[in-house]
Amino acid sequence: MLESRKVFLVNAVLNYFSSLCPITSGFIQEIEKSVEPLLIKKNKYILSPIDNNDYVFFVVSGLVRGFIKDDNKEITTWISLGNEFIGAIQHPNENTQPSIEYLQALENSELVAIPHLLIDKLYASYQETNVIGRKILALQYHAASERAIIARIPSAERRYEKFLELNSFDVSRVPLRCIASYLGMRLETLSRIRSKLVRELV
Amino acid sequence: MLESRKVFLVNAVLNYFSSLCPITSGFIQEIEKSVEPLLIKKNKYILSPIDNNDYVFFVVSGLVRGFIKDDNKEITTWISLGNEFIGAIQHPNENTQPSIEYLQALENSELVAIPHLLIDKLYASYQETNVIGRKILALQYHAASERAIIARIPSAERRYEKFLELNSFDVSRVPLRCIASYLGMRLETLSRIRSKLVRELV
Structure with a gap:
């Protein structure tokens, strides 16, 4: 350096x-x-x-x-x-x-x-x-x-929405597998939730 | 008082x-x-x-x-x-x-x-x-x-074991429904895990 x-x-x-x-x-x-x-x-x-x-x-x-x-x-x-x-x-x-x-x-x-x-x-x-x-x-x-609270929200979809709400940064920089384990859900669940949210936005 | x-x-x-x-x-x-x-x-x-x-x-x-x-x-x-x-x-x-x-x-x-x-x-x-x-x-x-880490352990049984390990106090004082939501599992799941651990101890 x-x-x-x-x-x-x-x-x-x-x-x-x-x-x-x-x-x-x-x-x-x-x-x-x-x-x-x-x-x-x-x-x-x-x-x-x-x-x-x-x-x-x-x-x-x-x-x-x-x-x-x-x-x-x-x-x-x-x-x-x-x-x-x-x-x-x-x-x-x-x-x-x-x-x-x-x-x-x-x-x-x-x-x-x-x-x-x-x-x-x-x-x-x-x-x-x-x-x-x-x-x-x-x-x-x-x-x-905040990390302790978000992980305890029962609905996977609300956990992801809370994650977006708390993090103003560009979450697309974070690999999906990291977000999934951070939010205590399988990668497939996260992908399904993200697709659903995109569909709702259209 | x-x-x-x-x-x-x-x-x-x-x-x-x-x-x-x-x-x-x-x-x-x-x-x-x-x-x-x-x-x-x-x-x-x-x-x-x-x-x-x-x-x-x-x-x-x-x-x-x-x-x-x-x-x-x-x-x-x-x-x-x-x-x-x-x-x-x-x-x-x-x-x-x-x-x-x-x-x-x-x-x-x-x-x-x-x-x-x-x-x-x-x-x-x-x-x-x-x-x-x-x-x-x-x-x-x-x-x-610690609360943030324990909630992210994927296996419900390991979450409960970690809870016992981290808390030296008499956990029987805490209502089961509180422990269950703290550990992100249903009450029935917690009861099943506790019964299994007791059986393994016998």
């Missing part, structure tokens, strides 16, 4: 932080020293259960999903189109363990990896980190709560 | 806060002045869509669930046995709106209601609130992520 692009990506994270709370020069220096800009090619894993769950990631561009394997089937647990923090599920009071979630780029994606160890250090040293952390966690908590 | 019990409940919240971060006397006074201890009788609503979503609640004792209504059916979205914060889903950057979730006591439950307005004031005035807030939100984010 070009050095100038690396600088751009790190600045994207810093801009995001400073939109949440003013940041100090010490905080900025720690970030610049310890985060890692990444370009992940389409379909490659960012994290898998062979890795320790040592980082959170800021997605600058691209398309990323989380998934688990159940009975060797891939179940999409979330989808991100960027400008937000993502990470594999991890209990805040437990030491780092291997991830149970896979993180995969569905398009070429630019991310910035931020080590949990750095975050802990920032929490201890720079007060603004606590403000930034709780604002990001409030967004993540809200998004996870 | 007896005055002494009210004091006990408010102290339970303060103890929880101080287990996360040392709290100052100004913070303690604001809490004592503005929170509201509540006793909610079994089956009564704590919050419903006719209410504005103005509070978060610390559950001291009892059993509380969140649910939504979909097509007039109640879908349980979470279950709490206490010693934690609960609330209806709300986007952190939006103004208070009517709740889309119902909060209901499934047993006589003791809670402490904390106004969002107070929390915003504490964030602005007492640094420790940001540490406490991000630690509570990290726990809530983790719990919501």
Whole structure:
């Protein structure tokens, strides 16, 4: 990756932080020293259960999903189109363990990896980190709560309609098999629902 | 409620806060002045869509669930046995709106209601609130992520087994119809799975 692009990506994270709370020069220096800009090619894993769950990631561009394997089937647990923090599920009071979630780029994606160890250090040293952390966690908590609710809607058709309503992005970028497992339905069910909705629109 | 019990409940919240971060006397006074201890009788609503979503609640004792209504059916979205914060889903950057979730006591439950307005004031005035807030939100984010994952496991039997694994509490306190809708299965399916597991244990 070009050095100038690396600088751009790190600045994207810093801009995001400073939109949440003013940041100090010490905080900025720690970030610049310890985060890692990444370009992940389409379909490659960012994290898998062979890795320790040592980082959170800021997605600058691209398309990323989380998934688990159940009975060797891939179940999409979330989808991100960027400008937000993502990470594999991890209990805040437990030491780092291997991830149970896979993180995969569905398009070429630019991310910035931020080590949990750095975050802990920032929490201890720079007060603004606590403000930034709780604002990001409030967004993540809200998004996870929405994911938890949508999966429990009994009708497959209403689950898909809710998915369209909640996601203003161009959902055609997401492979149908990922949307189907995210919404807890078979691919054929999703295809049938999509055809029906198109027919109703005509 | 007896005055002494009210004091006990408010102290339970303060103890929880101080287990996360040392709290100052100004913070303690604001809490004592503005929170509201509540006793909610079994089956009564704590919050419903006719209410504005103005509070978060610390559950001291009892059993509380969140649910939504979909097509007039109640879908349980979470279950709490206490010693934690609960609330209806709300986007952190939006103004208070009517709740889309119902909060209901499934047993006589003791809670402490904390106004969002107070929390915003504490964030602005007492640094420790940001540490406490991000630690509570990290726990809530983790719990919501677990709820989002469990609902997407394709096999109903594995969903129920995962539910038992994640919840160390006595699940027999929770009505079966709540567990069934929480796990996205019909009551008959849940009963069949439970009978099968009992037979396998014999």
